[in-house]
Amino acid sequence: MTEPHNPPFRFRLRVRYGECDAQGVVFNARYADFVDIAVNEYIRTLFGDYQHLLDQDLDIQVVSLTVNWKAPAQFDDVLEARIKAGRLGNTSFTLHLEFYRHGDDRLIADADITYVLIQPSVMAKTAIPDNIREQLSQGAPGVLISHAGESA
Template identity: 25%
Template structure:
């Protein structure tokens, strides 16, 4: 039986469980730093589809906007090895006029922190490629998945 290396563990809170593969690691067996954005983006793709109601469309597509990356940050607290499991809890943080934050907290199943990440998209018109305000219906969808973020 083949098991997926990434799947939704729960909807509330929204958590993606990922198993580290050997190919994610360097010869010493530690996950490459450059693989963590893949972990983040994979979990956020599932989260964005959840927010959009499982439509399979891009989160901004129904509103005529794209959501390219404005910024991405990571704060590492631990390492991962082949076959380790990491649970990635995703939620919406601050919602600004034209941009907002997705947060992802990576923890081992026992709760030990591995990393915290923030991905900040900016709202742009799909055809004009200029920034624009977040459309009200999209803002409302994001607000339903938001939670206050504490400064560490």
């Protein structure tokens, strides 16, 4: 996923104490939150303010989320989500995320999230417009956004 000729969009977050379970590692359900937070930053990077989609009578709804855990993350770790587009269908698209621990680049988890594009005014799915398809396909290579407060 980290080919030098097409680096992924990257988003960093810091694991908070309350996100850890009794074993002292990130509780599995928190990864859905991590995916959501990272994808929101990705969508904002691609399309600007989320309201921009809504103003076009477009919105996205999750239809599938799968997470595969590879190694534990702990309190105060900085995780880096790397995001690229996966399958782009007629009305749906999948984003692939890989979570690495910043500092040692250890793969912690990967996830695939599939959205369907809807038209909120009629609450029905709709075809992905060409301009949005192109933005999703192109992605945001090399962009880094951090909410972690880590040292450069």
